[in-house]
Amino acid sequence: KMQHEKMTLEKICELGLVFSGGEGDAGGDAGNAGDAGNAGNAGNAGAEAGPFDSFENKEVGDWAKGKGFKGIEEVTTSYKNLEAKIGTKIDPPSDDWGDEQWKGFGEKTRPKSKEAYLLTIPEGMEDKIDKELIESIKDNAFKMGVPAKFLIEPLNAFLQKQADNNKAVEAKANEFIEADNKQLKEDWGEKYDEKSEFSKRGWEAVGKNVGTEEKALQEFLKAIGYDTHPIMKKIGAYIGKLHADATPAGGGDPVVKGDPLNVDNDETIIDYSTVQN
Numbered sequence: 402k403m404q405h406e407k408m409t410l411e412k413i414c415e416l417g418l419v420f421s422g423g424e425g426d427a428g429g430d431a432g433n434a435g436d437a438g439n440a441g442n443a444g445n446a447g448a449e450a451g452p453f454d455s456f457e458n459k460e461v462g463d464w465a466k467g468k469g470f471k472g473i474e475e476v477t478t479s480y481k482n483l484e485a486k487i488g489t490k491i492d493p494p495s496d497d498w499g500d501e502q503w504k505g506f507g508e509k510t511r512p513k514s515k516e517a518y519l520l521t522i523p524e525g526m527e528d529k530i531d532k533e534l535i536e537s538i539k540d541n542a543f544k545m546g547v548p549a550k551f552l553i554e555p556l557n558a559f560l561q562k563q564a565d566n567n568k569a570v571e572a573k574a575n576e577f578i579e580a581d582n583k584q585l586k587e588d589w590g591e592k593y594d595e596k597s598e599f600s601k602r603g604w605e606a607v608g609k610n611v612g613t614e615e616k617a618l619q620e621f622l623k624a625i626g627y628d629t630h631p632i633m634k635k636i637g638a639y640i641g642k643l644h645a646d647a648t649p650a651g652g653g654d655p656v657v658k659g660d661p662l663n664v665d666n667d668e669t670i671i672d673y674s675t676v677q678n
Contacts, residue, residue: 453465453466453470454466494506503545504546506546507544507545507546507547508546509546510546510547510548511543511546511547511548512543512548512549514543515539515540515542515543517549518539518542518543518549518552518553518556519549519553520535520553520556520557520560521557521560521561522560523560523561523563523564524564525564525567525568526560526563526564526567529563529567530560530563535556538552538556539552578626578629578630578631581630581631581632582629582631584631585631585634585635596634596638597628597634597638599637599638599641599642600627600628600633600634600635600636600637600638600640600641601622601627601628601637601641602637602641602644603636603637603638603639603640603641603642603643603644604622604625604627604633604637604640605618605622606640606641606644607640608621608622
């Protein structure tokens with residue numbers, strides 16, 4: 402019976418050594434695999450390590466003694482815990498994996514739903530990101546079993562980079578607009594405010610003459626930058642002049658017959674003749 406017990410103990414220790422990767426391997430340390438914490442009394446193991454000294458395989462015996470095991474019960478308990486741990490282990494992916502291996506990997510790492518892929522949309526990017534593209538990426542990631550953290554971090558970094566690039570482009574564009582506006586102020590001089598108002602009225606006339614509703618008109622004017630972009634101001638001022646030339650004395654709707662500039666209009670309400678293009 403003792404001989405059988407010794408052989409069983411040695412066999413278990415051999416398995417423990419294999420799974421742990423050798424003596425002193427912290428990554429697969431069978432002694433730490435579960436609740437075999439009492440094996441830490443290695444300082445007392447020397448006097449009680451007789452069973453391991455009789456092993457035919459000295460390496461296995463030395464490994465068991467090094468772990469501080471006192472007998473078959475501790476070794477068996479440790480091995481049981483190690484088995485449980487190995488049963489939940491996820492092998493690292495490999496480039497030579499087949500479809501079935503990738504499928505098995507995805508089943509272990511896939512989140513419960515693709516809603517786990519929570520992204521942080523940078524401020525100002527809500528209407529600028531390609532939502533269909535993002536959803537397609539999520540769908541494929543979920544299908545492949547990509548862990549949420551593995552997708553969230555790179556996608557958030559990508560969106561933030563997009564936001565930073567957009568801000569840089571907008572800042573550069575604003576620099577050009579400010580420079581052009583500065584030049585326009587110099588060109589129009591003391592008439593700048595007056596001509597800017599003419600420009601606004603010119604664009605409003607365009608919107609009203611094509612039947613644009615007030616709200617839509619304001620959105621249109623804002624979109625074209627009528628009051629910020631110097632080119633839009635120049636065009637608007639020109640339109641304002643044409644509109645004034647076609648406006649009969651006393652007000653009312655413009656009387657446009659052919660080219661507004663050909664309409665006889667000596668008594669315009671507002672003199673737009675000062676508007677230079």
